[in-house]
Every structure is written in C-alpha cells, then in structure tokens.
Amino acid sequence: MKIARKTKWHVGIPETLTCRTSTNGRIPIPSNTSITWYRNCRDVPETLFQIKQGVFKNSLRFPTVEYEHFGVYTCAVTYNGQRMFLKNYDVCIRPPTYTGRPKIGLKCQSEEISTTLNQDVVFGCEAKMFFGSIDQSDITIRWIHTGSKV
Known part of the structure; x- marks a missing residue:
C-alpha cells in the first residue's frame, strides 16, 4: 500500500x-x-x-x-x-473558502413601531456575514421608501 x-x-x-x-x-x-x-x-x-x-x-x-x-x-x-x-x-x-461577493444577512426587529409625525424612530438591526466578520465602518445604510431614497 x-x-x-x-x-x-x-x-x-x-x-x-x-x-x-x-x-x-x-x-x-x-x-x-x-x-x-x-x-x-x-x-x-x-x-x-x-x-x-x-x-x-x-x-x-x-x-x-x-x-x-x-x-x-x-x-x-x-x-x-x-x-x-x-x-x-x-x-x-x-475553513470555508471565500469566493465571489460576500453574503450578508440583515435582521431587523419584527415588531410594529407606532409613532407620530416628526418623532424619531429607532430600528434595531443586526448585520452578519456568511464568512468572516463585519466592521461597523464597512456598512453603508440607505433608506428607501416607495422606490426613492429617504
């Protein structure tokens, strides 16, 4: 052998x-x-x-x-x-190999939030990568409402 x-x-x-x-x-x-x-x-x-x-x-x-x-x-x-x-x-x-673009998951709180006009609202969200880790400086957040940037 x-x-x-x-x-x-x-x-x-x-x-x-x-x-x-x-x-x-x-x-x-x-x-x-x-x-x-x-x-x-x-x-x-x-x-x-x-x-x-x-x-x-x-x-x-x-x-x-x-x-x-x-x-x-x-x-x-x-x-x-x-x-x-x-x-x-x-x-x-x-360890797993990294190929292509990173896969990022975003999980936000699921409960409904009620507010009045001109009042601040805070959403709790957590971002995770499939492989590796995410630094806060790597994240860009864009809000879109009915197809337009907010």
Whole structure:
C-alpha cells in the first residue's frame, strides 16, 4: 500500500473518496468481494457517511464536509477471505473558502413601531456575514421608501 495521499478539503463542500479495485478500472468488483472503509483504523459507520457501491469502484461520500471529518481514511478489499488495504487518504480540513461577493444577512426587529409625525424612530438591526466578520465602518445604510431614497 502506498503512503497516505494528502487531501485538503474545505468546510461546507461535498467531497468523495474513491476505492478502485483495479488500476485500469475495467475489472468489475466480483460479487463475493466486500469493501470496507476505515477512519483512523476504525470501521466507518455507514450511518455517518454515504457509501456507494459501484461496478468498478466504491466511494465514501461526504455530503457536507465538517471539521470533525479529518483523519486517515483507508479502503480495504476482502476477497475469498483475504483482506488487502488498497488506498489511504490523509484528510485535512480547512475553513470555508471565500469566493465571489460576500453574503450578508440583515435582521431587523419584527415588531410594529407606532409613532407620530416628526418623532424619531429607532430600528434595531443586526448585520452578519456568511464568512468572516463585519466592521461597523464597512456598512453603508440607505433608506428607501416607495422606490426613492429617504
């Protein structure tokens, strides 16, 4: 078996590890063959990840990568009672990557506020970014009423 392949994943993105039964991908997995996945030398419970059995390969799918998915994953094939460890993946988890424009959420108080003309009104709002943080100096507030700036 080769040295573990370094695999760098980012939180929040789906990923897949693959175990191939042949180098050319043309030999189907025999029916009396079983493929087992290990994480840090322990069986990977099928309830935690999606294990997909194919004709030429077996995949361990992570619908959404989390920090706790780090570790060494090993694929083992058992055929006629003989177990062979085929592949190791050394999985490192990184924070989510920032791509494109930031996603900002704005939450304001939901209760109705009553006032009279020429009286000040205070709205409580909180701005959050999907990734990172927002400094108050980064925020520009514009009020629009019926399509016109106020």
